[in-house]
Amino acid sequence: MKMPKSTKKLYYCLFSIISIFIYSANIVKASETHSVYLPLIFNSEVNTYKTSACLKVVEVAYPDGNRWWEQGSSITVNSPEDAFRNVISAILKKDKAELFKWSHSTLGHDTQEFDSQAAAYFAQFEKLQLVSASRSYRFDGLALVYVTAKLADGRLFSFPLSFAEDNKVYKFLPYRSEIVSYRLVTEWLSVNTSGQADGFSYCDDKTIKNATYKVQLVPPTETSKTDPISELFLHGASINLKNPQKGLEKDVVDLLARMKKADFAKPKELNGFLGNMTLEGANRLKEWLNTASIADKERYKNELFNVTPIFIFDASPLIVTYVKWGARVQTMYFTYNEKHKLVWTNSSHISLIDKVFKNGVLFDDAQLDKPFENYKIQ
Structure with a gap:
């Protein structure tokens, strides 16, 4: 059915007015x-x-x-x-x-x-x-x-x-x-x-x-x-220490196991320990060890010896790991280096992402017996 000229003219006139009104009143609609x-x-x-x-x-x-x-x-x-x-x-x-x-x-x-x-x-x-x-x-x-x-x-x-x-x-x-x-x-x-x-x-x-x-x-x-x-x-999961899954989970468990065994008093073992960190983190730790007291070194080693990984968030290339470290659950970051070796990252470096994983709601929930249960996607 053909629209009469008078109706068509009125239609286009109204359409133009409405279009201008919508555009002027709210840019988001366009x-x-x-x-x-x-x-x-x-x-x-x-x-x-x-x-x-x-x-x-x-x-x-x-x-x-x-x-x-x-x-x-x-x-x-x-x-x-x-x-x-x-x-x-x-x-x-x-x-x-x-x-x-x-x-x-x-x-x-x-x-x-x-x-x-x-x-x-x-x-x-x-x-x-x-x-x-x-x-x-x-x-x-x-x-x-x-x-x-x-x-x-x-x-x-x-x-x-x-x-x-x-x-x-x-x-x-x-x-x-x-x-x-x-x-x-x-x-x-x-x-x-x-x-x-x-x-x-x-x-x-x-x-x-x-x-x-x-x-x-x-x-x-x-x-x-x-x-x-x-x-x-x-994307995350609890860590099964008795039978860690091959890949990322096992790499984290094995890395922490190697770090626990290191004897800081033996240069070769200390170098092996530092080799599990980024170069920058290793250099900072080495500087601290050169000035720290024997008691401080022992305290650090004993705390590290008791570190137990409990949960991983795979935010590749960042691996966020929650560990029991002393009386509290703490956060450790890992990345793979250019040789595809997992290394402890940002051991003494502050990053904005800490506000997500080392503070706030996630960090608070990590302290619970069953961390992050309320955040599971059903």
Whole structure:
């Protein structure tokens, strides 16, 4: 049936009005929104690895080549896009009062910190041109908008601008948050510096399907109940000391058994012990042994002698092992070196990933008689 001209004209007119309204009112509706799994970053003494421990968040990809934040204006903040638009406007106008208004009431109103960061933003944006805001990441009441800018010499660089829920609206975070999921996502972004779609690395479907544990690192708050909650997907298992499975489990058990047998008083055995560590870790331990008292050396050796592995998370290339060490359960990291030999890694080196495995909910649960039972994927 053919549509009359008058009806067709009215149809296209209404369609255009509705389309403009939808685009202006909510940029996200013109964007692609989906869940993604970000590999946690492990910084060892010498290398940076993308692991197979995967953090689930929501990614919003905005239309390519469209300066969406310049489309119309927003009076109140009710989405990360609106917050972003207002914050960019305040920064470009060097309006400190306006920027303070759109900053988070508790996470962005430290006067001294805010003044310092506001001055830095005003100075930096004076020297750059905002090229794109290609995507954002949503999790735990937070939103990170990924921005690419161009310097006067033509060089491009990318960085996130961060926002958090504040009484059911999003507000700017002018300085870094210590929320663990925020730190993990910003670290992941820092290794994806190209700003192009193919420059972002995600965990594949096979890795997620093989996961046996799912952990919520950040407890939901009143302000983030309706938002996507980040979840960490892991592959792990308890260790059977009597009959360890061939491969990774047996390699860990055998390595710790060799380390226990070493007599530090005998140079040859000490060198054998140090050979089970990364070179950097071995050198630091050697320095300590050269200055430690006999009593301290004995205490360290006795504690090590009683180390018993109880659980492994395979976050390849990182192997996270929970061990009974003295009165507590502790965390040890292992990686395979260039000769495919398992070595103790980061024995005295601090990494952001420690906040996941050496602190927080996982570390607390590791102290239980049956660790991680509540996190099993059924």
